Every structure is written in C-alpha cells, then in structure tokens.
Amino acid sequence: MRLIVGVDLGGTNIVVGTLPEDGSAVYGHQLQPTPVAEGPDAVVGRIVELIGKSLTATKRELGTDDLNLAGVGIGSPGPLNTQTGIVVMTPNLGWRNMPLRDRIADATGLAATLENDANCATLGEWWRGAAQGAQHVVGLTVGTGIGGGVVLDGKILHGASDVAGEIGHMTIDMTGRLCKCGNYGCLEAYASGPNIAARAVEELLAGAVTKLPDYVGGDLDRITAQVVYEAARDGDELALDVVRDTARVLGVGIATLVNILNPEIVVVAGGVTLAGDRLFAPLRAEVKRRAFRPAVDACRIVPGALPGTAGVYGAVASFKQQKWGAV
Amino acid sequence: MRLIVGVDLGGTNIVVGTLPEDGSAVYGHQLQPTPVAEGPDAVVGRIVELIGKSLTATKRELGTDDLNLAGVGIGSPGPLNTQTGIVVMTPNLGWRNMPLRDRIADATGLAATLENDANCATLGEWWRGAAQGAQHVVGLTVGTGIGGGVVLDGKILHGASDVAGEIGHMTIDMTGRLCKCGNYGCLEAYASGPNIAARAVEELLAGAVTKLPDYVGGDLDRITAQVVYEAARDGDELALDVVRDTARVLGVGIATLVNILNPEIVVVAGGVTLAGDRLFAPLRAEVKRRAFRPAVDACRIVPGALPGTAGVYGAVASFKQQKWGAV
Structure with a gap:
C-alpha cells in the first residue's frame, strides 16, 4: 500500500505523520514547536526535518527500508491558493505570498499539495474521525x-x-x-x-x-x-x-x-x-x-474524534483528492 | 423542444409560466392572488386552473394545438421534502404535511416535482438570470x-x-x-x-x-x-x-x-x-x-435579473434536475 506524509503546520506546533493511503494508522508521529520567530526559512527547514524523521521512524515501525511513498500533503493557515500552492497571507506566521508547497516539494523531492489547515481538520474528521459517512x-x-x-x-x-x-x-x-x-x-x-x-x-x-x-x-x-x-x-x-x-x-x-x-x-x-x-x-x-x-x-x-491528528489525516486526504481525484 | 410548466406558489400570489426546456422564453404567463383564506383545496384548485390557462395561452402564442409537454415544476414555501413532494409546514399558508406535488400531478395528469421557492428563485437566476455561469x-x-x-x-x-x-x-x-x-x-x-x-x-x-x-x-x-x-x-x-x-x-x-x-x-x-x-x-x-x-x-x-419570474424559471430548472439529472 502507498504511504502519504501529512503535515499540519500551526502557529504553535508542527505535527507530521505518515499514513497508509487507507488511513488505517499513523506512523512516525512527530510534534515540534513552529520556529515562527526565526522566519519562513527556518519553518520550512523544520518541516523538512520532521518529514525526514517521520519517514525514518515509519521504516523502523514497519520494519522495512522500502517505503512506497506517494508524496506529502500539507495543511497550513491561510488564506492560501490550493492551485498554485502559495500561502497568500498568514497573520500568525507573518508570511506573505510564500510558495510553501513547492519549497517542500523541492527540498524533499516528493510530490506535494497544499490545503487550508481548518479544512484539513474537517476533512480528516470526515475521512477517519467523528464524521465518517x-x-x-x-x-x-x-x-x-x-x-x-x-x-x-x-x-x-x-x-x-x-x-x-x-x-x-x-x-x-x-x-x-x-x-x-x-x-x-x-x-x-x-x-x-x-x-x-x-x-x-x-x-x-x-x-x-x-x-x-x-x-x-x-x-x-x-x-x-x-x-x-x-x-x-x-x-x-x-x-x-x-x-x-x-x-x-x-x-x-x-x-x-x-x-x-x-x-x-x-x-x-x-x-x-x-x-x-x-x-x-x-x-x-x-x-x-x-x-x-x-x-x-x-x-x-x-x-472531534482525532485530537491532535485530525489535521494530519486531512492533509493526507487532501493529497489524495488533489492528486488522485478522490479520498 | 419539450415544454415544462413552472409554478411559483407564494403567500400572496401564484405565478405560472410555460417554458421551453432551454429556458429561452416564458409563454402563457399567469399571475393571480393565492386564495389562502379558502384553504388548501382552493389553492390547489387555483394552481391547476392557472396551469390550464397557461397551456391554453401557450398554444395560442405558439400557434399550435400540439404541445410537447414534459411536466410541471412547483416552487412552494417550506420546509418541504423534495423526495416525497410533501410540504411539511408553511406558516404563511397554514399547511401541514400537504402532498402538494402529487395533488397537482393527479389533477393535471402531468409529471411533477416540488422544490423550495427561495431555492427556485436562486436556481432560476443561475439558469437564466444574473448568476449565469x-x-x-x-x-x-x-x-x-x-x-x-x-x-x-x-x-x-x-x-x-x-x-x-x-x-x-x-x-x-x-x-x-x-x-x-x-x-x-x-x-x-x-x-x-x-x-x-x-x-x-x-x-x-x-x-x-x-x-x-x-x-x-x-x-x-x-x-x-x-x-x-x-x-x-x-x-x-x-x-x-x-x-x-x-x-x-x-x-x-x-x-x-x-x-x-x-x-x-x-x-x-x-x-x-x-x-x-x-x-x-x-x-x-x-x-x-x-x-x-x-x-x-x-x-x-x-x-436579480428576473423580477417576478425567477421562481418560475427555477421551478422549471428544478424539474429538469430532479427528472433528468441536469438543468
């Protein structure tokens, strides 16, 4: 089964997890503070680092070095543009016109998608949480x-x-x-x-x-x-x-x-x-x-039925929707 | 081209018109007061009468006795159930659980659909009014x-x-x-x-x-x-x-x-x-x-670009959607 990394970027914390495409588990769960004060490069760096750590932990948890990895779905505060992958503005992070999706894609070599964080949380609850069906x-x-x-x-x-x-x-x-x-x-x-x-x-x-x-x-x-x-x-x-x-x-x-x-x-x-x-x-x-x-x-x-991880589930579901047309 | 009758039932007036399926014209336009005080039977009777008058006028306007008639779309105050065709309650008309769709269908011998009047008005503006496209x-x-x-x-x-x-x-x-x-x-x-x-x-x-x-x-x-x-x-x-x-x-x-x-x-x-x-x-x-x-x-x-007729346009569009799956 293919794996997708979910990133939930918040004003306080970054949460990352690696999910099988059916959303049946969260591997390699990572949570670290968002280095807001250090600027956008530091935040991008921290996200990339946590994706790496999540994948390493996932390999250990699954007992394999061979991950069938499809890409990374990112949830971020907005407003943002899901088509261009650009965060237009975030009062909490102080960003303007930040091409977050492509920065992460370039740094990791993975296909990436961008979606609003609150949309991700709701989609996550629909996919695997309190609102299934x-x-x-x-x-x-x-x-x-x-x-x-x-x-x-x-x-x-x-x-x-x-x-x-x-x-x-x-x-x-x-x-x-x-x-x-x-x-x-x-x-x-x-x-x-x-x-x-x-x-x-x-x-x-x-x-x-x-x-x-x-x-x-x-x-x-x-x-x-x-x-x-x-x-x-x-x-x-x-x-x-x-x-x-x-x-x-x-x-x-x-x-x-x-x-x-x-x-x-x-x-x-x-x-x-x-x-x-x-x-x-x-x-x-x-x-x-x-x-x-x-x-x-x-x-x-x-x-909500997914405290702390709804955004990660939703970022993965959004990746599936944007890349494959359905969750 | 097939024709569809649109009925816009309001607390004050009933408006009826007969439209070609592409919504390019309104034939046989009728407007009469809603006989609210006379009760539901009188209202149904008035609607049926106005449908008849609209069809007669349409024949005259089109110069033919042979109308290719698909049915009648009804817009009514709600709440109502679009599946069962029942008006659950209307404070303005004083109705409860009134099977309006089937009453009209039985009395006219026409296929009929029911939709909320305000939804019809919006759908009408989308189909042929200010919100096209x-x-x-x-x-x-x-x-x-x-x-x-x-x-x-x-x-x-x-x-x-x-x-x-x-x-x-x-x-x-x-x-x-x-x-x-x-x-x-x-x-x-x-x-x-x-x-x-x-x-x-x-x-x-x-x-x-x-x-x-x-x-x-x-x-x-x-x-x-x-x-x-x-x-x-x-x-x-x-x-x-x-x-x-x-x-x-x-x-x-x-x-x-x-x-x-x-x-x-x-x-x-x-x-x-x-x-x-x-x-x-x-x-x-x-x-x-x-x-x-x-x-x-x-x-x-x-x-709005369809004053007085948005509801009729929308009732017809809703008929197409419910019966044929698309407007």
Missing part, C-alpha cells in the same frame, strides 16, 4: 482562533477563491466586540481560546469567587483557556460560568450554520472540548433554541 | 420574509433535511429583535419588508421629517416597504435613512455568507432592489468593511 459536514476548531471547514459529499467547499469555511468570522453581534480581522462581533471575538481566558480574568478582577489563581501560582497572566477548562472540570464556579457562556456563543454561531447549511454533523474540536458535556449540553440547547426544528433534528453536534 | 451562487429574496438559496456547481444545496439556505434566519445580533421563527436577532427580523415599514413608521412617530404620509393619504397603516422604496427614490430623507439602515443590515448578513461560502455572486432580489444604488452602494460598502478581502474581491453583489 456523513454527506454534509461542518467542522470548527476552537484554538487561538476559530477555524472552520465545510465538507460536502466528501469534498472540501473551497468557494470562488479558497476562502470558504471562515466560520470564526461570522458576525453574531453586529455592534459587538472588535475582532482581530477588523470586523465587529465575529464568533471568534467571543469564543477563541485567548478570549475565553480574557473573559475569565475580567470576571476574576471584578471580584468573582474562584480558585483559578491557584492553578497558575497566583500569576494571572498565565491563565489560559486550558486552565479555565481544567478548573471547570474541577467544578470551579467562575470557570464553569465562562464555559457555559462560551457554549452559548458557539451555539449562536452553530445555529446559523445549521440554518444555512443543514449539516448532518457539526464536529467541534480543540481544547474547548476538554470541558465535555459541560460545554456540549448548553451548546446543543442553544442551537435547539435558535435553529429550525427539522434542521436541528437532522444534526448531531459532537466533539 | 457562476459556480458558487447565493441568492436572497427580500419580501414578507427573507428567503435564500445556495447553488453550487448548478445544484441547489439541500442539506441533510431540505432546510439548507435559510439565510433570513442567520443570527446577526444574538441579543437582538425577536424573529417570527422564535430566534433572536435574525437577519429577517431587521430587513424583511414588514420590518422595513415598521422601522419607518417608528421613526415617523418619533418626529422625523418626511413626506411618507403623503404617499398613503395620511393613513400610516398603509405604509409598506414598497412605499418606503418609492419615497426613497423621490429623495425623502427618512425613507433614505431606512433604506441605508436596511442596506447595512443586509451587508452584515451577506458578509457572513461571503466568509463562509465565498460565492462568486450574491443575487439580491425582491422589492427592496427598487431602491437601486441607494441600497447597493451602502450594502457593498458594509460587506467590504466586514468580510475577508480575498473573498470580497471574488464576489459580485447584484440585483
């Missing part, structure tokens, strides 16, 4: 930002210029909070990781009773969304409040997606899902309250 | 409600349960106005015809200077959205304000659609487009302010 899939990844993807009949919805799926930037409150994108009231301006942490700190400073400071040795600057989820799991009231608020806001956005796209399944991924039913119960209730009944009844809202 | 199309019809449709690669996006495209019910202000659908802050709760009229009357009663009462003989109850558009065209300041506000609110909703679906074209239809550039200029500016640049650059926002 579904025709209409919406995926959200709640992290530093809120990424999204729409997969219809097993194909990523790209739109006219590869921008489709920017779910984090739907307006849920037209006179609301300023978003990093310049718009007011984006979903991301309420429910992204940093905004979740900021809201908890605001409440804390306003006098809410909470054990949050104990989780960070009293250093409020170290309160991240992860810390809030952890405290919520331990039953901290303030943290639970913030998780419930986040759930409601995500529910507002998902209700709109349910009314517009009528998906069978919405996959919510990212650290926020660590809060489990404390997130999903109020989120589903909010969607039910807001969206059309026949659309709500047809839709499951579930956590 | 576009791969990614979003349509909005601003009337009593705000209907919507998404057409991808010439196919209506139906979603998992035929609800996709409910663009009027996207949340643009999560703590905003109550919508008829039960949700808060829907686009429709701000920009539908009745809401446009209501906002004008509110401003007028609050003391705004306007000539609006002159258009309705002083009877404020007769101020409709149409009257507001007419006054705006004549330069009335209050009416212009309301049109600008409507444009901005529509812009908020369309910006979200542009970020999620990245369409090549957004077709805005309905009476509101009578305001012309007084609507479209601020609407486009709002979308530009809010949505991602590469998505905005790829997208044209235009008025």
